[in-house]
Amino acid sequence: MAALVDLLTGIFRQQTLGGAALELAVLAAPLWVAALVGLLIGWAWRPRWAGAVVGDLAQQQEAAGPPAPQPTLANAMAPADVSCRNTLPRAEVVASPEEQQLAVNTGDLMHLWRLVEEKDGGPSWIHMMDRTLPTFRYQAWRRDPPNGPPQYRSSTIFEDASPEVVRDFFWDDEFRIKNTWDDMLLQHETLEEDTETGTMVVRWVRKFPFFCSDREYIIGRRIWASGKTFYCVTKGVPRPSVPRHSKPRRVDVYYSSWCIRPVESIKGDGSMTACEVLLFHHEDMGIPWEIAKLGVRQGMWGCVKRIEPGLRAYQIARTAGEPLSKYAAMAHVTTKFNSDELNTEDNVEASPSNNTEVEKPKHWTGSIPKVLMIGGAVALACTFDHGLLTKAVIFGTARRFAGPGRR
Known part of the structure; x- marks a missing residue:
């Protein structure tokens, strides 16, 4: 800074106006050269998106050819399946705006699918229980995430049961209260329903032990189908329009979803007459998690034992033709999709090769920014001849910027 002040003072001490103008031009020339060098370097190191402004992106698209047509909902529907109102053309994580506005959307399907396939990246499951009766088998696991309530996973295999009937059984709130197989459910009502996708928002009031107040749940739910396998998502959804009360207490963190699929009978005869229900459940009931874990462990088998008689009663009612x-x-x-495509796309996303950028061979033009930067630094250093410190700063800055190369 002192060198620049000395130069300016010397200029204005010139006797003639022409001499002063000449000295100012000599001083300003390196600055203009430095500005021009900066523009050249900025253009050489421009980000990729800047190429789209001048047509680089258009040229790349022309070289790559026309884009492949995207599948639509209309041409992907299965006309023979009347029960499936709509179909996912490919099980994509990126959903349409209409899909995202639903209480339960494709992202929830992906989450449940990863839980079923054990690809969600969560902690390992700890085995809790294994009980077998002549008509069904039950297994349960638990895990404790770093943040959040304990999570539970269970597998129940019912003999002589179809996935369609089991799906209806767990969805039927009226039968839950009528048959009392779920004796904790006190009230239920439908708040919203979408007849195109089957998405529903329901309100539940569940009974808790005498030392706790009852709990209120606002639940969004929806079913996807892949063949005879059903992915049934139910989770808590925010609805500010539903007023809160001190009793029953609202439970905001709630997740309880099933994968219902046919499996081989435990009889070992090779027939696919059994049905497995994989349940994933967690909720924050507003009590200490350690106490909640103890209560779940003590009451789990008692609740499970009531499910099987309720299912058999439901089967009898359906056989008798009850509406x-x-x-x-x-x-x-339900929304139909292909789980094989979901598995393929998930593996492609997880492949490390997709995240590796192929290094391109370096061209001689790649060194032009370095040459310009160093040349500009030399010009500035030669102009400011008032000490070695100024030259050292200029050369150091040029080397720092020219060293990394193009980014």
Whole structure:
């Protein structure tokens, strides 16, 4: 800075106006050269998106050819499947705006699918229980995430049961209260329903032990179908329009979803007459998690034992021709997708090769920015001849910027 002040003072001490102008031009020339060098370097190191402004992106698209047509919902529907109102052309994580506005959307399907396939990246499951009766088998696991309530995973295999009937059974809130197999459910009502996708928002009030107040749940739910496998998502959804009360207490963190699929009978005869229900459940009930874990462990088997008689009663009612409730009818409105495509796309996303950028061979033009930067530094250093410190700073700055190369 002192060198620049000395130069300016010397200029204005010139006797003639022409001499002063000449000295100013000599001083300003390196600055203009430095500005021009900066523009050249900025253009040489421009980000990729800047190429689209001048047509680089258009040239790349022309070289790559026309884009492949995207599958649409209309040409992907299965005309023979009347129960499936709509179909996912490919099980994509990026959903349409209409899909994202639903209480339960494709992202929830992906999450449940990864839980079923054990690809969600969560902690390992700890085995809790294994019970077998002549008509069904039950296994349960638990894990404790770093943040959040304990999570539970269970597998229940029912003999002589179809996935369609089991799906309707778990969706039928009216039968839950009528048969009392779920004796904790006190009230239920439908708040919203979408007859195109089968998405529902329901309100539940569940009974808790005498030392706790009852709990209120606002639940969004929806079913996807891949062949005879059903992915049934139910989770807590925010609805500010539903007023809160001190009793029953609202439970905001709630997740309880099933994968219902046919499996081989435990009889070992090779027949696919059994049905497995994989349940993933967690909720924050507003009590200490360690106490909640103890209560779940003590009451788990008692609750599970009531499910199987309720299912058999439901099968008898269906065989007798009793009409479906509106909840069971909504269970028939499913979104169809191909789980094999979901598995393929998930593996492609997880492949490390997709995240590796192929290094391109370096061209001789790649060194032009370095040459310009160093040349500009030399010109500035030669102009400011008032000490070695100024030259050292200029050369050091040029080397720092020219060293990394193009980014």
